[in-house]
Amino acid sequence: MIYKVIAKPEFRKFIDALVRENTSFGPRQVDTAANGNPIYQFMPVSSVEEIEFDYTATASSAKHFFLPFREELSRFSFNDSDFKQHIAYEAEPVVLIGLRACDISALNILDDVLLNGHYPSPYYLAKRKNTFVIGMDHLPLPDCFCKSLAHHTVSTGFNLFCSDIGEKYYLSINSSKAFTYLKEFQTEEPSYEDNCLLTERRKLISRSFQTEVDVTSLPSILDIEFDSPVWEKWGAKCLNCGTCAMVCPSCYCYSVEERFDIDLKGASRNRKLYSCNLVDFAVVAGGHNFRPKNGDRLKYRYYHQHRGFAENANQQICVGCNRCGRACLAGINPKDVINDLRMEKESCMICVSQSPART
Amino acid sequence: MRFAIPRQDLNREAFASSIPEFNRRSDLMKTDMGYKCRITNVVNLTDQEKLFQLRIVEPQERRIFRFKPGQFIMLELPGYGDVPISISSASSNHEFLELCIRKAGHVTSALFRTDPGMHVAIRGPFGSSFPMDEMAGHHVLLVAGGLGIAPLRAPLFWINEHRDRFRDVHLLYGAKEPSQLLFSYQFDEWQTISHIRLHTIVEHADAEWKGSTGMITELFRDISIDAKNTYAIVCGPPVMFKFVCSYLDRLGIPMNRMFVSLERRMHCGMGKCCRCMVGSTFTCIDGPVFDYWSVMNLKEAI
């Protein structure tokens, strides 16, 4: 990693140059909520003026730039009793500006699942390789809990990461491309003061977290609490709407659907991002649903998020951005669910010690 | 265009023009490219079940495709979709592939309208397999309920081909009605040539049925099992393998010597889509073959 500092006006020139020559997305305010809060999303930008560098957090994550909500996996063209299959990995260069540390952590987790697992996904790889990621640090929102999961800082998975140290940005340069482009702009080696400012900035971020979620030994607690009434309680609130998974930066479960072209001369196989909260996620041939109840499905999402699956070495995939919590109409959020589960666990331990030994 | 990011075209990389080899996990490959197969024969077994014989069209792909008993493939009928199907033929048969398929959903229904000469695509093989080498030198108990005979045929073929490596082999096979006993045309061969001790039972007998009637567990009364030296493979509906396995457990067969094959609706077969998760285990990667101990540890398995 190479470190530089850049004055903010010069930084804007750099971003402007990138944005003008590439398809770019950055945080923009799309709405104002009824409570007065601005609502941001990663939207197309064509000049630096359009980018809100001081945004808080986007409502939806940047996941869909790498894992589109819908994507064609393969095409078939028919010819009498025969067919031809075609596969192409479509990816154009894209610049993504303003991802938070947790967003980039989520990409690293997706890398683990989709590139480092048994069968690396070329679809994902094509997009990952063609995306230039510029990260920016920020002061946490009151409900951010990425620090609890150690995702408030990130050291890989981006091309460039910018820390705000007042008049300047402290740049962590993690790709030759970023290094080469920056050569055309005035940057400096970080001074002793710059390094101190960076340390101060990091400390400030670190102590600004207002929400903490105790995730120690959570995988084991989840395992033990498989039949906990907590799931029924929160399941009763769940609308099965799938919003949590759609806005999540690391939820990647999907469904594969095949359909004929309308002229019947071809067909396509398509991937659609799905959510384990949706009612038919675990339906098998013949119609049996392995998770018929809201609580079963909600539990399953927490299992995936906080216990992790073998494909990513049983690591938690939640990064603590709380987008799901903010977006959930029913008010279901990781902090409350996990705390509930923990309480349940503690009371259960008492039950266990008081109950007679099993015969 | 000094700041234009150069496009990296994955389509030009070597893997994009080579044949995907699903046995070599963790190589970058065209994961969604299927091997094209010609349907060479269709055997009507019952109203609901057919045996499809397939031949991979490209010789090079045919050479690459090797599987182990218990593994499955994703069978794709373009336009209709793809479905996970366990392989029902001998793993030594490198020319043809047999799939025993029940008409259960819309893809299989469309498949039932196909004739020999038509083409389908397969991806795979995927998943875990029965430990045939580890089982050598032991008695083997094969238990099949209904369509469970389909995944059981591959290990059965293996045993027949390596008969000298195994001690006593019992095949317990139960179905709802006599007409639903599949592959009855092979019974003689299995018994006479391969010395498999076949025991069949049906739940509802018809006028011609002379064999046993009842649940499959009743067949255990007819055989003696040397629990210390026996491996068991149990394939069938979850209720059935739960009963059978807990019975075998009581007999003293170690849980890690009992194997079952789980069924879930895989969408990708590659541990990505998460549709086949049982608890936190992928049926497509860690399964479909599990030992009974693992199944006991899987939440929501049965």
Add this chain to the structure above:
Amino acid sequence: MKNPVYTFEKLKFASFEFTCCEGCQLQLANREASLDAFFSLLDVRTFREISSEKHDDYDIAFVEGSISRSDEIERLQVIRKQAKILVAFGTCACFGGVNSLKNRFSTEECIAEVYDGQPIETLPIRKISDIVQVDLSIPGCPVAKEEVERIVVSLATGSLVTLPKYPVCVECKEQLNTCMFDLGEICLGSITRAGCNAVCTSGKTPCLGCRGHADDINFPAFMELVKERGLSVSDLQEKLGFYNAFEAYRDDET
């Protein structure tokens, strides 16, 4: 060689309208880019809106509109006898639709108000499935042509005909829309069946549930969140009643 899986017969198709605006049928003539291919799937036997020809030998009948007169009942029963597959086409056919608002008044009031007291026969609005058996429902006000195309292709190829089981939220989030509740509105998106590509909420109009309820919705939780946010329950009841698509839930105060 004739391929039994990839050789398809045209569907012998007919389209009929009852009490409605005929907007859903008009949708069939929409989406010009694929119009030619779409009608290549169909052997149109009767379709008043696009052709003056009329034949009674159809297999698939699309029925638009709700039922509001006794002669409509007779006509519908004739269609039911002929059609192998009868499709309730559009929200009016599936649920009664906007027309159902009429059922809140007495027939006499309606005749007096709308027809100035002239002797007109009119019955309370009923959906198609109240009169005859319906084989397939394609909801929407109007129907989404893309979905209709997909369903007609499925009918023609004998593949699975499905509607999404999940609610509009999924598609709304795909469009990166701001949640209408965050903007202080009551939106039925989280309990309404998807398939419309969240067209209303993408235009900043809250969902009114024209596609009916999604599978296995959690209505009590939905009710709770409307109350918790201090939004008006009577407004909610208004919205639920708009298309008559939430009959089973409308007065469920739990």
